[in-house]
Amino acid sequence: MNAANNPGPLVEPTDSLSPRELDRYARHLSLPGIGVEGQRRLRAASALVVGAGGLGAPVLHYLAAAGIGSITIIDDDVVEASNLQRQVLHREADIGRAKVDSARDALLRLDPLLEVRTVEERLSPDNALELFRAHDLVLDGADNFATRYLSNDAAELTGTPLIWGTIFRFAGQVSTFVPGHGPLLRDLFPDIPEADSVPNCADGGVLGVLCGTIGSAMATEAVKLICGIGTPLIGRLLRYDALESDYSTLRFSPDPDREPVTDLAEVTLACAADRFEPDDDGADREDEISVDEYLADPSPSLLIDVRAGWERQLAAIPGSVHLPLCVLQVKGWKALETVSELNSANIVIHCKSGARSAQTVQLLRDAAPESVRLRSLTGGIDAWSASGRETVESCDQTVVPGAHHT
Structure with missing residues (x-):
């Protein structure tokens, strides 16, 4: 273990494990660095998972299986058929349900004694600080820049460790940010990109199994932080190219010239822009x-x-x-x-x-x-x-003449 890059165990262990827990987590108990004490730390820990989608699904699944004691899921979306290619917590029968409800049921099927809380909202400047303070660590599986920077700024303001992951098409990235112990997201990427600068998964696509690779890496970081083992990805960005089967690591340091985050003003504007809707009078951007x-x-x-x-x-x-x-x-x-x-x-x-x-x-x-x-x-x-307007099915594969709107 590289002690210089490990902030030590994140939580104090619970008093003891029940016979059921000793049996359930037996394969952890024989691992050097985890053992009974590490498993007691996992059972004592609380994690906030932002998003129950492509990254959130494997993160939630593996955190629950690992024995995390308390998990809060925040997501305002519902399950759609197109989610099932990668969001492995959800099933065909869950289509139309709130993702937080579907995810909660899946986790409780895995561990009925797990404490699961759900928040059917988006992470926002209004709720972020309170949620971050209430948990030992946060895992961000959001699908937009505004929420990722909101998570970073809330982590910096509250001192909450943050595990960050992104995916796009065939590639993914993971890093771990621990305020006061290494660089944060804004040291690596100082400015919030424009909301439409990179297509989202719906427009750009994503390899379903990639979510499992990146989500599992995020869950691994959480276990390491909680137990105080190994070398977390602090000051390192893990990059994975699924097409080339290639892993690489980018090292980065705190930016000495970066102004510390003092409030959520900037991300509040970014979040508002990300949710942009035309005004009732039709005012919109020129293009x-x-x-x-x-x-x-x-x-x-x-x-x-x-x-x-x-x-x-x-x-x-x-x-x-x-x-x-x-x-x-x-x-x-x-x-x-x-x-x-x-x-x-x-x-x-x-x-x-x-x-x-x-x-x-x-x-x-x-x-x-x-x-x-x-x-x-x-x-x-x-x-x-x-808006309630009609759509039709079309099998056109090439240009098809059309008329003015109906």
């Missing part, structure tokens, strides 16, 4: 248009769907034209010359949630004629469906 604005606009518009063909098989907006982003990335504006309705001066681009359509607007803007106005449909087909 975006809301569903209500689109339907209320009396001038003809061409609606282009840049999603993949398989996504249109699930749902499509009536009257939309299919022109995948992968085609536009190769052919640029010339790809639109195949669309017979291109005489429209208004072109609205849509995808699933708005990230790819915003990217497409940026891609096409310089090449588009001055007479053409390009905008991204805010929230994509998700916002369209949430």
Whole structure:
């Protein structure tokens, strides 16, 4: 063990283990560094897990199996069919249920004596500090930049150890931040990126089994911190490339010029931007248009769907034209010359949630004629469906002529 990079055991052990616990955790009890005392520490520990999704699912599963005494799950989402490819706590029968409820039931099936608390909310500046102070450590499996930085800043303000993980497509990263004992997230990445600077899992995709690899590494860090064993990933960023089967480690140090976090003001703005919705009067960014604005606009518009063909098989907006982003990335504006309705001066681009359509607007803007106005449909087909508008199934794999919105 590298004592310089190990802050020591995180919690005091419980008084004793029951015969049931001695039997259940027998394989831990014979491990050097854990043993009976380490297992008693695990049983005494409380962990907050942010998110019950791709990373949260394996984190929760392994923390419960390891014998953590108390777990709080915070998540405001519901289980969807597309989650089941990677979010292994949930089942087909859980579709439509709150993720925190589905996760709680799964953990209690594994260990009926586990203390599980659920918070069916997003982690926010309003609840973060109280939640962090109430737990021995936090594991952040959030899927957006604003929440990740909120977790970091709340950890710095409360002195709570934070285990951080991210995944995207075929790659993942893990690090451990212990305030007062090594660098934090802002020493590595000082500034909060724009919310749409990297596509989310829905738009960019993620290898399901990658979640297990990264989530298990996060749970391992938690066990090490609680028991005070090994060398945690403090001042190190573990990187994993699943396609190349390659692990690498980036070492980093505290930034002596970084101003310490003193409040949640900056992340409050970031969280508000991440939850951005157009005002009731339709006010929005110049390169975006809301569903209500689109339907209320009396001038003809061409609606282009840049999603993949398989996504249109699930749902499509009536009257939309299919022109995948992968085609536009190769052919640029010339790809639109195949669309017979291109005489429209208004072109609205849509995808699933708005990230790819915003990217497409940026891609096409310089090449588009001055007479053409390009905008991204805010929230994509998700916002369209949430507003109660009809969608249709489409098996189109290539560009399909369409009409103005119905």
